[in-house]
Amino acid sequence: MRKLAISSAVSMAVLAGGVQAAEGDGTYAFDTQGNHQFIMFKISHLGYSYLYGRFNEFDGQFTYNAEDPASNSVQVTIDTGSVDSNHAERDKHLRSDDFLAVDEFPQATFKSRKVIFDGDDRDEAKIVGDLTLRGVTREITLDADMVGHGKDPWGGYRMGFEAETELRLKDFGIPMDLGPQSQTVEMIISVEGVRQ
Template sequence: MKKTLAGVIIASSAVAASSSMAADYVIDTKGAHASINFQVQHLGYSWLLGRFNNFNGDFSYDPKNVEASSINVTIDTTSVDSNHAERDKHLRGSDFLEVEKYPEAKFVSKRISDIDDGGEEFDIVGDLTLHGVTKEITIEVEKVGEGKDPWGGYRVGFEGEAEIRMKDFGITKDLGPASQVVELTLHIEGIRQ
């Protein structure tokens, strides 16, 4: 999957192949079947990995008309987790996320382009609001699968990739040229409503 974008965030979903109308889904964060992960080079010597533990969202998707789909995600920036308490405190502070001033990040889709004409791979273009700045980003998405779950529901899952530049969102802390781009990996599983 080619990486293109930016931040946040996130992917769209699908309904049963036999359906001719879009279905609405809620992202399964209660069951922890979704994640928003990031990685950034540390000074060009190693990779810093992390995630946002708390977020929520919903989406609509019709495999026969991918372009009519949409997704909205809200991220609790205070939940940033790089598996190191002191570093997380730094990430939440004024050098990076400034979570007291900007406790949320949001992604709202604007349009979706079906790459393979089958609803399996597509680009989601939308507005990412992070650190008080809103920028258009593209998330490259691939469908993982869909079907009935053991509890009588119906689910669909996607994975997505994006890249964002910190300075585009007003985060100007300079850790060197190799550390300017944040790579996002998104895993989204939705429960049909």
């Protein structure tokens, strides 16, 4: 299972090489107005099915430089209270101290440390950074794929990527034990940025 995580959005800034990729160099803000971004999660329910959900409110930015991967970066801030599993009572439970404890920890953040290309074609990368969730900070790795980049119909320039990671609930102090099949949660991040 490919590792996902959280936010974050710097993978675009790290993938693809050559002149075409260099044309995309710059700093990008998440397209929060157009809602072309998603942070989703998937976790086993008792080993019999899967529960899917998402965070509806988050923001961030990333810097992309095709020739200098070391300068690439990403920052993401998530409103944990915006968790949405399509079930009001369950969402209330997810916001409680059993899970996200949103009253005490209203935000989760991801800040990259480094970006590492996978192979020579630079269309895949690993983004290593710090995820802070429920007041606990741990290093995670996002497996990221560049989706594409280029001019949009409104005169701007956009870049998009998808990334995945897997988190252990206990690593972030989540006390609720959902059984042996539900110790980890898969995170899927899809982000489109607009160059500033």
